[in-house]
Amino acid sequence: MPLLEDIWHSKMLTNNGKYNGKFCRELAKLWDVEHVVTFTNGTQALLAALSCLATKEKGEIITTPFTFIATTNSIIWTGHKPVFVDINPTTLNIDVDAIERAISSETVAILAVHCYGNPCDVVALNELSLRHNIPVLYDAAHAFGVELAGESVFRFGSMSVASFHATKTFNTFEGGAVACHSAVVRDKLINFANFGFQNETTISSLGLNAKMSEFNAALGLVQLQHIDKMLAGKQYIADYYVSELSKLEGVFIPTEPNNSRLNYSYFPIFIEPNAKTDRDTLYGFLREHGYMVRRYFYPLTCDFGIPEIEERARKLDVSKARKRADEVLCLPIYSDLDVEAVYELVSLLKSKLG
Ligand SMILES: Cc1ncc(COP(=O)(O)O)c(C=O)c1O
Structure with a gap:
């Protein structure tokens, strides 16, 4: 080089x-x-x-x-x-x-x-x-x-x-x-x-x-020099996930704020209580099929029980954050992710949530 x-x-x-x-x-x-x-x-x-x-x-x-x-x-x-x-x-x-x-x-x-x-x-x-x-x-x-x-x-x-x-x-x-x-x-x-x-x-x-x-x-x-290409690749996958998954019952996908350009760093979906299955069952099922889904961010950083954090922190009500941490599942998203894998992942998700 x-x-x-x-x-x-x-x-x-x-x-x-x-x-x-x-x-x-x-x-x-x-x-x-x-x-x-x-x-x-x-x-x-x-x-x-x-x-x-x-x-x-x-x-x-x-x-x-x-x-x-x-x-x-x-x-x-x-x-x-x-x-x-x-x-x-x-x-x-x-x-x-x-x-x-x-x-x-x-x-x-x-x-x-x-x-x-x-x-x-x-x-x-x-x-x-x-x-x-x-x-x-x-x-x-x-x-x-x-x-x-x-x-x-x-x-x-x-x-x-x-x-x-x-x-x-x-x-x-x-x-x-x-x-x-x-x-x-x-x-x-x-x-x-x-x-x-x-x-x-x-x-x-x-x-x-x-x-x-x-x-x-x-x-x-x-x-x-390659950032625009990387962002375009990620956007394609994000758009596909949104179009296929956003109507599933009990699945919350954050909407894009108006007037913004996002980078699709992550693709989080939230499996709410009225979904046909729960987040952890879905996580295990997709991992068994070889998909690198992640519970990111779970648990909350104030809930790990790290002694220095326990001693020093002031914890106020974080119930909404805790609920989201229990629901979150990040789907794979990177620019050269094989589209066939994305299609299969979506159909696996639909088989459990549809
Ligand atoms: C929100 C947030 N802050 C800080 C960091 C730390 O960055 P680094 O891994 O480069 O040390 C990360 C890394 O994943 C992160 O997600």
């Missing part, structure tokens, strides 16, 4: 080399944001974002439990306390009214998730953030390429965090990034990713080694 040879000959395999620089600039252009800093993965990017909040105080971070564990872990690892509030059961995203009720004198931030790449109510969250003077950060791990009213979702909030893990719509095998709008925050993020070094002899804040290598950045630059 010529790119690999070029990296090798440059003698700069990591530490903000030219591929990383170019990748950050391309992402900033694509997301229409001022600054992007890359990381080894989305989890390190979340740790960095929460470590670079303007406040030095540790406090409460209001968040959703209907997410991947990394969202919650990042709050614990950075010394804050998660406050779990409920979701809107139709969009699967954090409920803005529930956030407002949970705000306390200890609240230092809101960490919302664009769940499955479905954009949060960014306008209401922005208004809430301004009114209470509390920053909103987005875990945008699922939201690469997602737009709302023609704007990239990465433009919203004080920081947005992406994951480029191999399972994501856009991947660098492993990788992540933070989009932000201020050069001060960008510099803090860069220092955090590099042990806290400000220059060769100065370290004034705690850091990690969380830098993206040149190899992963080069992979990202190559993948950027």
Whole structure:
């Protein structure tokens, strides 16, 4: 691979080399944001974002439990306390009214998730953030390429965090990034990713080694050339699933928000109580037939019983999120998924639910 040879000959395999620089600039252009800093993965990017909040105080971070564990872990690892509030059961995203009720004198931030790449109510969250003077950060791990009213979702909030893990719509095998709008925050993020070094002899804040290598950045630059094709392949499968499954009794499929461009990161369906079978029976049946369906996100991140989370979290009513976690089944969706397999999967689903 010529790119690999070029990296090798440059003698700069990591530490903000030219591929990383170019990748950050391309992402900033694509997301229409001022600054992007890359990381080894989305989890390190979340740790960095929460470590670079303007406040030095540790406090409460209001968040959703209907997410991947990394969202919650990042709050614990950075010394804050998660406050779990409920979701809107139709969009699967954090409920803005529930956030407002949970705000306390200890609240230092809101960490919302664009769940499955479905954009949060960014306008209401922005208004809430301004009114209470509390920053909103987005875990945008699922939201690469997602737009709302023609704007990239990465433009919203004080920081947005992406994951480029191999399972994501856009991947660098492993990788992540933070989009932000201020050069001060960008510099803090860069220092955090590099042990806290400000220059060769100065370290004034705690850091990690969380830098993206040149190899992963080069992979990202190559993948950027194929993103439209990948999105089109996924859209075809999503449209087919919707057309075949949305009329089945007891199956809820989230509708696309108006005026949005989605990336079909995941295709969740929810098996409600009036369906002809239950979620776990269906899961076992499809797995037996070799289909990689997943109960994603189940259980809620506040329900794993992880001691540090149990000790530190404030759990409010999350009954709607818990109900959705018990119902969810994510169907396979990736751009080169064999269409014959999709047709067979749909007919298996219909045989149990129709
Ligand atoms: C919502 C969410 N946040 C954070 C992460 C963590 O990203 P990474 O796997 O790149 O560390 C993931 C990964 O799957 C995720 O789904």
